[in-house]
Amino acid sequence: AEPLNVEAIREDFPILQREFDDTQLVYLDNAATTQTPEPVVETIADYYRRYNANVHRGIHQLSQEASIAYEEAHDRVAEFIGASGGREEVIFTKNTTESVNLVAYAWGLEELGPGDEIVLTEMEHHANLVTWQQIAKRTGAECKYIPITDEGRLDMDAARELITDETEMVAAVHVSNTLGTVNPVSELAAIAHDHDAYMFVDAAQSVPNRSVDVEAIDADFLAFSGHKMCGPTGIGVLYGKQHILESMEPYLYGGEMILKVTFEDSKWNELPWKYEAGTPVISQGIALAEACDYLDDIGMDRIERHEARLAEYAYDRLTEHDDVEVYGPPGDDRGGLVAFNVDSVHAHDLSSILNDSAVAIRAGDHCTQPLHDVLGATASARASFYIYNTKTEVDKLVEAVDDARQLFS
Numbered sequence: 001a002e003p004l005n006v007e008a009i010r011e012d013f014p015i016l017q018r019e020f021d022d023t024q025l026v027y028l029d030n031a032a033t034t035q036t037p038e039p040v041v042e043t044i045a046d047y048y049r050r051y052n053a054n055v056h057r058g059i060h061q062l063s064q065e066a067s068i069a070y071e072e073a074h075d076r077v078a079e080f081i082g083a084s085g086g087r088e089e090v091i092f093t094k095n096t097t098e099s100v101n102l103v104a105y106a107w108g109l110e111e112l113g114p115g116d117e118i119v120l121t122e123m124e125h126h127a128n129l130v131t132w133q134q135i136a137k138r139t140g141a142e143c144k145y146i147p148i149t150d151e152g153r154l155d156m157d158a159a160r161e162l163i164t165d166e167t168e169m170v171a172a173v174h175v176s177n178t179l180g181t182v183n184p185v186s187e188l189a190a191i192a193h194d195h196d197a198y199m200f201v202d203a204a205q206s207v208p209n210r211s212v213d214v215e216a217i218d219a220d221f222l223a224f225s226g227h228k229m230c231g232p233t234g235i236g237v238l239y240g241k242q243h244i245l246e247s248m249e250p251y252l253y254g255g256e257m258i259l260k261v262t263f264e265d266s267k268w269n270e271l272p273w274k275y276e277a278g279t280p281v282i283s284q285g286i287a288l289a290e291a292c293d294y295l296d297d298i299g300m301d302r303i304e305r306h307e308a309r310l311a312e313y314a315y316d317r318l319t320e321h322d323d324v325e326v327y328g329p330p331g332d333d334r335g336g337l338v339a340f341n342v343d344s345v346h347a348h349d350l351s352s353i354l355n356d357s358a359v360a361i362r363a364g365d366h367c368t369q370p371l372h373d374v375l376g377a378t379a380s381a382r383a384s385f386y387i388y389n390t391k392t393e394v395d396k397l398v399e400a401v402d403d404a405r406q407l408f409s
């Protein structure tokens, strides 16, 4: 695959031209949120300028235009992740977190009980971990955690032992937002299905960065967020197999998800509207579809390669010094991020010194506190890459880390 034309891509992101004290921004916090390209910003502005209206309620022209664009956005997202069922299998939510909660409440609260087990991994984001932990508490089910190896990969032998006929749900992150590990989620799905359990994939760090095919994985559910893939905030996606979504009860009640209401009872609308109560995320959904176009125009395989190259380069340069620990698998086998610690510098100090050089990274527990316990760290610094980042920016990161090291040694 051809390398990305990063220079041309950067022109779509005016925010990258920002300077702080005459130093140009180096944005390396993409695992938290990516920047928004002009075509997506334009799509949002165009919606509000030309056809802003509530959907599915008016027969007036504006409402019809908004409804069609909003519905077709579901089809576009379905195509982006290989969901052949189309819009029926794509629910728009607020974010990945809400997508997990939707399944946990609508399916978990109904179906789980004492003796049932939910199998998670030690590297889950709080969005996936806390949600199932609390649903387990409320239902009497139990959570089990697939351990990680010294290299930061899932221990698949342990996984095969932990997933049993007691297991009702296997919920695992596709690409770890801390370790950068790419997990064998299709293998996990096969093991889950052997035991008649469902497979939930947290794809918040994979759908934005690589080609993801929900049917190749054979995921029963899969979740991700628009704001990590050039889309706006305020929109997430829950993919679900149609027959499973049909069989579940709604998560939120109200308008829009209704077919028929009497004083005594109500009937639910068809998929996916059954799970989209109230006025939905209209402009965000339409803009997310545009973000899918934008990423597909660049090419997901090329995006994956570009990020992997940057991550490997960052890994190699950061580990030139013995006092740096990078977490997770080797540099040539990871998603586009590196979380690390420098012996003499706390991650928060590091991040603040990097900020003085206009290098934006994240410091903290990245919503993986239990994983940090396993790693023996309370916090780490994390640089995460996207389509507009360059090797020169990685060099600036490494130089700023060197400055911090000297300041504290």
Ligand code: PMP
Residues within 6 Å of the ligand: 031, 032, 095, 096, 097, 098, 125, 127, 128, 173, 175, 176, 177, 202, 204, 205, 225, 236, 367
């Ligand atoms: N899972 C993973 C792996 C993530 O990286 C994130 C975002 N940090 C989330 C879930 C939660 O995403 P959101 O905050 O958009 O709900």
